[in-house]
Amino acid sequence: MTSKATQLYADAHPVAQSDEKDSAWIKSKRYWYWISVILPAAPLISSYFAIETGYGILLWFTVALMYAILPFIDRIVGLDSSNPSDELVDKLKDDRYYVYIMYLATAMHWVSLVGMAYVVSHFEWSWISILGGALSAGIVNGVALVAGHEMGHKVNDKAQVTCAKLILACSGYGHFFIEHNKGHHRHVATPEDPASSKMGETIYKFVKREIPGAFKRAWELEAERLHRMGKSEWSLSNEIIQPALVTVTAYTLMTAYFGPIMIPFLAIAAAFGWWQLTCANYVEHYGLLRQKDDKGRYERCQPHHSWNSNHKASNLILLHLQRHSDHHAHPTRPYQVLRDFEDVPVLPSGYPWMFFISMIPPVWFSVMNPKVIEWAEGDMNKVNLDADVRDEMFKRYHNPKVAA
């Protein structure tokens, strides 16, 4: 038996767009994607001005960029109405140009991290400025995870997988592409998924099951794969150990050359990078639940099991990750051809602002809980609910509309 919501969205289709104006925009995006190469340099550029002017506070620039400037730009620039037509998808999807941009981004992310490590260790800064520098590097580490996510899905392309491992290693999160492809995509929008948030769960509670749960799942999946090959998980074939070695080597070298300040700097930059991913996981499927069929199996992940945002500016920076329904429908589809869908749950803003409000639980709940209720048509049985607040939530919100 399929739920009404399922039937309603089962044939959800992308918003058809292929007129000339839109094609022109899609083609010009080709150049806009260079932002993935330039953005990692933001902390370095602000460092230059901090050094020139002596205002250490400028090291906070990238944090302000993320939580204040980008939400503002998102608001001004608005939504991206264009979807590539089928012909354009065919043309763009195999164009290596878009992959080369990701390779350049990989290099830039390492330049940025090492550059910031140099900046905080070679000049006189107050601790508050150093904190700003570390958090700025953390924001960029978060952006690196988006590029790592993009390349990590292309498992049949060895070069892309290698670059995914390298870029994820910036923040020591190399297990992500295993956990995400084989774990999250399979269990998404179920209570069993540590990377799907539940209604009523604050982000601070979510992170405690997300980070350890994701690591555990990645390790188990990788161990299973290696055992099938007759290998031990404690070998260099382990694709969690490979990027971890890159991280350990790079962090050790930086600490040796740049001094003990690297210990708090790298720890904060890595942790804040992880936090960006936690925010993404928190936002992307909040409260959404796949229904079970008669045999107790979850229905397939459908377009209405992901929150979407079609904001132009943040989608360029985040490689269309916010067109999340299409991503879950077709996980290997490259970023340049992800499409917007009709009739899918929509976030009120792009990720940068949503990440910000996710950190203030009362605001998050007041914005998102009504949206989840509306999505579930008042039926709390259809919601992925935090067990601790289940009774309270039922009492407060359960009011299923009688099916017409």
Place this chain on the structure above:
Amino acid sequence: MAKYECPDCGCIYDEDIGAEHEGYPAGTKWEDIPDEFPCPDCFVREKPDFELVEN
């Protein structure tokens, strides 16, 4: 040797080639692949979803 295709991403499981990286060496017969085997490319479809394309 038979070939099976993932209905989502079009990935082909060719018995001649196997899915080496996932621990199924070349020559692994389709019947020896477990039911919970996910598509080795997109990972969101499983063995029962695959369609025979060449026998």
